[in-house]
Amino acid sequence: MANIQEVAKKAGVSVATVSRVMNGNTSVTSATRLKVEHAIEELKYEPSVLGRNLRNSESRLLLVLIPTISNPFYTEIINGIEETAIQNGYNILLCETDSSVQRENIYLNMVKNKVVDGVITMDPAINVNKLNDLARQYPVIQCSEYEEGGVIPYVSINNELAAYHAMKHLIKIGHERIALINSDEKFLYARQRRQGYNRALKEYQLPIDEDLIYHTDQLDFDYGIQAMRHLLQLEKKPTAVFAVSDTLAIGALKELNESGFQVPEDIAVVGFDKISFTNMTNPTLTTISQPMYKMGSTAAMMLINNIMGKKVESILLDHELVIRDSTLG
Amino acid sequence: MANIQEVAKKAGVSVATVSRVMNGNTSVTSATRLKVEHAIEELKYEPSVLGRNLRNSESRLLLVLIPTISNPFYTEIINGIEETAIQNGYNILLCETDSSVQRENIYLNMVKNKVVDGVITMDPAINVNKLNDLARQYPVIQCSEYEEGGVIPYVSINNELAAYHAMKHLIKIGHERIALINSDEKFLYARQRRQGYNRALKEYQLPIDEDLIYHTDQLDFDYGIQAMRHLLQLEKKPTAVFAVSDTLAIGALKELNESGFQVPEDIAVVGFDKISFTNMTNPTLTTISQPMYKMGSTAAMMLINNIMGKKVESILLDHELVIRDSTLG
């Protein structure tokens, strides 16, 4: 691949002029421009991004940190990030942390090293102190999970309200014993959704039965199965289940089918996220729709603005309750 | 962030010595090494990857091209790629082509521009000529989809044999009218799986009924639903369906459930890939298990070897038929 010197030589001009033609900001005679363009054409010159980045100290790369790529919730968000990034001349470096501190370190160093211009993190298990340190000097955006009252801009939804809506729906169709399959409450979203769960119950003067609340370590299908298995062993079984992730809800649904329970007749199920699978289950799954694509593109736009030195504000996007067969008698 | 000059100054040595300490290959007295390490510590120095890459003309980044991030088949492969990449000091730049020529161009230029050191493509719709051009000068590996008789190293499975196995299973349990939900036969894997389908039928002297073969444009659930809807309208309906992707099979299953058919009693279903969701459907889905993680890590290893100048050979990995409820009477 030819470099800028060779083009300059071939066109009989200086490298500065070639650079000017490439970037088109300062004035070049149309005659020389033509000469240079010819040389570029002939040599099939493509400027080295490495050289340019070193000089400009930018990489046009955005780091995206996700806990796992296996959850469709994240892949939809990534779609949104990628589209927006590309539209603005950026590309994304996708990295799974797998909640490993070592990986986290590698990735966060990439920001300091200027391998990337900024970072969007969706990892709820990220080290908050380290992230805040980083955010002091470099562009950082949190997506979906964030630090309450923190200084890092974020895009998310109102988790408390969304959970409240899901619960209100279950209560309104007559359920009184509603189980909650939650993830670890060390995560903000888990605490917030728990609060929504509590609020709805209180509002309708229903008791909060700790037996009906189950915490899982992860969000995979299997953990939903486990959770449901546990809940079915209770003496006083729930008549409905609210899971804080569709993947958990799908696992729960599976276990209910296996055990011969009718959904929603025996037990109703509500999920969270609206991943595309939820329309394929039998019955289809009632769920809280998160605007995942929008969340991704918003996060990307916020990060790019931040990189360009603009001040950005955190945003809470709207959710929506999607009522399907798993709660429709 | 401090640079190498500042460290050199603080340590009272030259930049070369600092570089030597950083890279640890050539000899440095333990006294000076200590001085330098102290300076590095104090200034919290991290070498600029940009500067290093420019000089070494490498980026330690691998480009991964996928048609879409939404299919779990690809995300499992990506897991394998990422793990292996990181183990070898590389990171991955994940890019969805969405089968857009424009994006394809952007991404392939990244290879020429040395933004990345090599590329793994899983996009079946990629422009083969362009890819071959690229592969003449740069490291390129194909994963899953490849060019038959081409020169680009690939890792895949024996698609013909896998489809043959799936069909043989269906035939052995008594099916004679077996529909095929295939994707566009412009893709090699589609042609190969079709061949396996044909071979099994021929071997058991069953007729090949073109009415039973349906082609879809994409692999999303909806296309599986469409396909099944079409097949159910046939006068002589199939008693079994073989779909070349789990996502299609899941859509088909959904449509069968909706339409009141019993699986596998009325119609049996076999998928392809063994994505995790196939264990969550009701009934669980019989499918061909592809070693996706292995495929990813193999592809990554091949690419890294290729980058290091080694010659690499194409590999076909083993598949496995996983029999589940959708074919178990």
Next chain:
DNA sequence: TTCTAATTTGTAATCGATTACATTTTTATT
């Protein structure tokens, strides 16, 4: 035509590392 101002083009420093080669220091040998 001559001079000034505006425009175009070139020169060379710069970004931050690596490394060939040169120089200095240390070690070993007689």
Next chain:
DNA sequence: AATAAAAATGTAATCGATTACAAATTAGAA
């Protein structure tokens, strides 16, 4: 102690772009 050989360290070029500043060219005005 003198010398050669080996080891440690430093100097400066290099990767490929951008850009401040300098120099050259052109245009315009008198």
